[in-house]
Amino acid sequence: MTVAGHAKDDELGGFSEPPPLYNLVYCSRAAPGVDDAVVARILAASRRNNPRQGITGLLVFGSGIFFQWLEGPRDSVTRLMGHLLRDARHDTIVRLSENEEPRDRVFPDWDMELVGGADIRAVLTDALDEAEDEQNIAALRRLLEQLDTRQIGNGAA
Numbered sequence: 320m321t322v323a324g325h326a327k328d329d330e331l332g333g334f335s336e337p338p339p340l341y342n343l344v345y346c347s348r349a350a351p352g353v354d355d356a357v358v359a360r361i362l363a364a365s366r367r368n369n370p371r372q373g374i375t376g377l378l379v380f381g382s383g384i385f386f387q388w389l390e391g392p393r394d395s396v397t398r399l400m401g402h403l404l405r406d407a408r409h410d411t412i413v414r415l416s417e418n419e420e421p422r423d424r425v426f427p428d429w430d431m432e433l434v435g436g437a438d439i440r441a442v443l444t445d446a447l448d449e450a451e452d453e454q455n456i457a458a459l460r461r462l463l464e465q466l467d468t469r470q471i472g473n474g475a476a
C-alpha cells in the first residue's frame with residue numbers, strides 16, 4: 320500500500336514507492352581516551368565517505384556512549400558496519416534495530432550529524448513531528464521509549 324505523503328508521480332502517471340532503505344541503529348561504548356577531538360575526526364571521515372555511499376544519519380556522543388542511526392543502501396551500510404566492528408575507538412556494539420523497507424529517510428540532509436546526549440530527545444521528537452512514513456513513526460516512537468526507559472543513553476551529555 321502506498322501511504323499518502325510519499326507517493327510520487329512516476330513517468331507513467333502512476334505512483335511509485337520510495338526505494339528500499341536499509342536502517343541500522345546501534346549503540347556502543349567509547350574506548351578510554353575518546354574525547355571531542357577524536358569524535359571530530361570520526362565526523363570528518365563520515366562526511367568524506369558517507370555522501371558517496373548514499374549514507375545519512377545521526378551520531379550521538381554523551382557520557383562515553385555512542386549511538387548511531389545509519390540509513391542508506393544495504394550494501395553501503397553493511398560495508399560501513401564491517402569497518403565499525405573493527406574500529407578500536409569503541410567496543411560493546413549493540414544492534415538496537417535493523418530493517419529494510421521502501422521508505423523515506425528520516426535524516427535526508429545529514430551526512431552524519433553529531434548530537435549531544437542531552438539533545439537527542441529533542442532531535443527524535445522533531446523527527447517524529449515531521450515523519451509521515453508509518454514505519455518511521457513507529458521506529459521513532461520505539462527509540463523514544465527506549466530512551467525514556469534508559470535502554471539507550473542516559474540522558475546526560
Ligand SMILES: Cc1cc2nc3c(=O)[nH]c(=O)nc-3n(C[C@H](O)[C@H](O)[C@H](O)COP(=O)(O)O)c2cc1C
Pocket residue numbers: 361364365366367368369378385387399402403406408409431
Ligand atoms: C562511533 C563511530 C561512528 C563512525 N561512523 C562512521 C560513518 O558514519 N562513516 C564513516 O565513513 N566512518 C565512520 N566511522 C569511522 C570508521 O570506523 C572508519 O574509521 C572510517 O570509515 C575509515 O575511513 P577512511 O578510510 O576514509 O579514514 C565511525 C567510527 C566510530 C567509532
